[in-house]
Amino acid sequence: MIRGTWSLTEPLVPVNVPATMVRVGREKGLQQDILLKNTGITEEMLADPTARLTYQQLLSLTENLIRNYPANTLGIDLGAAVNINQYGMLGYAILSCADIRSALQLGLKYHSLIDPAFTFEVVEQQQTTAIRLTTHIPLDHIYRMLCDVFVVNFATLGRFLTGNNALQPVEVHLNHPAPDYIDVYKEYFDCPILFDQPRTELIVDSGYLDLPLIMADQATAAMAESQCAEILARMGPKEGIAAKVRRILLSNPGQFPPVDVVASQLATSTRTLSRSLQEVGTSYQRILDEVRKEMAIEYLRNSALPIEEIAALVGYSDPSNFRKAFRRWTSHAPSYYREENE
Template sequence: MIRGTWSLSEPLIPINIPATMVRVGLEQGLQHADILHNTSISTSMLDDPTTRLNYQQLLTLVSNLIQHYPSQTLGLDIGGSLNINQYGMLGYAMLSCADMRSALHLGLKYHSLVDPAFTFEIIEQEQHCAIRLTSHIPVDAIYRMLCDVFVVNFTSLGRFLTGQADMQPIEVRLNHPKPDYADQYQRYFDCPVLFDQPRTELILNPSLLDMPLIMADQATANMAESQCAEILNRLGPKEGIAAKVRRILLQNPGQFPAVDIVASHLATSTRTLSRSLQELGTSYQRILDEVRKEMAIEYLRNSGLPIEEVAALVGYSDPSNFRKAFRRWTGHAPSYYR
């Protein structure tokens, strides 16, 4: 395995958040036997703070919850149930930061202590700030659920950390089609919630990043961050290999390097790179398609460029091939996003 990847079989995930997921299911009438089926997780493990799960266990647990949960709002319900305590030492460190910006950047630095398979970006501009989800989970139903968890939980944590119960994003953007339960987002947001977007993100007023946290304490924050760094060094999970491939592809949009070139950038062989991505349930081509899809939707929504130019910008010399690929990626023709 390439150094710096996360694995389906390594015990990297603290039990705190999976235990909350189980609790949410139980509160809706599910049984332990159904939730924990084929996970090799016992009920005693859920109460043991030293327990760490591997990613295959977590994926199976989430699949069981999706299968048996009595409504489609599982992600929203989990996002609303997670509190800062479930983030362990990272949560304690964020709680003590001076302001929201510091807390977000700390979360960005140590997110893999909570979940190594996703990360987020903070995009600061003059008019607005975007907190953007990046995930490489190859199962669509689980990815959509994670999007719901992300937008709800980041918002609820911001309200808790600042003491501002009415804090709202400017917009919530979700990278999946409008679901049947779309009205349920209004339980958490008093702002537009948009679907079929290029990416999942929260759009904020930049002034929110400067809001002080109600439990700020610099000495405590320094101590907690030091412990986060120690834990991260001990466990070893860094930026996942899928995230590294994605970052390389985004460095030269429209001129995407072949897989062997990407492998050389990562100081590994094409075979080793392919095997590492396969272990995660993805591939170079799938990540490339994800990047192309996001870029294409962005161009279609936010520019007046003709289809031929959009196709060229995402690496297609033949517009008809681009149209076929775009329909395969999204289920829609490019004109749908105009």
């Protein structure tokens, strides 16, 4: 399960980045039909700039790419391959920003236009600033790949936007053990690269944020941001009160806060929150059950974790209660989702 405002089954993901994923795979000799197997993605969809995929399709494509990629450096290769053009109108707006700080602020505001599950934050201090990945994916192989994508893509985009190919972070922190391709990171970073860190982030000199962008244009930036706002507004119903509740629940998988705590975080009362959810045809318990169900199915399909551990990860201390709840959610036992992939 991924932290953020998203849905597995709604077409929210622009085709640009998935198309780049397919291109990177094909450049490594992989056949397109292997990459698209069981994804429901067609060649016509990849060629249509207006097409949007579901997050389940993106996850299936990612699994196919990881499973068949002939090297361990997929995340690094993708991070280098995704350029500002793949960001669509948001990329155009970023390209026209005055400096790195405003580009990051724009990215924070409109990142869901590119990937509704991707989140990051900027923690600015006096001497240094952390540009930090905050997306959580409990599937280790996908999360590790995303960490590599994040640090390489943000670094290469910063160099492209400023026209300074020598631009380097102070440090690179990665929230996974050191892999067997450490030397490949050194092709992109001439700075300390630290593994097994609490979080994945680029630590940059705070002066980096004030660097001007070479294609800065105030009028173009304003026009492009206005169009981003219009696109986001059209996606609005998908990011209403139910999505906000989901975001809070997903921020701490396995330790789901009670409804009164969620209401407090949304600066409202429990009664008002319950009424607002009722107006859109749902409830706190229903959203919680949906989150638990989606998390459990993903763990069952994509990991070898025992049922007891999966139960704990979705907030059940008693595996028998988890099994009963799971059957209520899906009409199947948890083993059903394991057996279908065997």
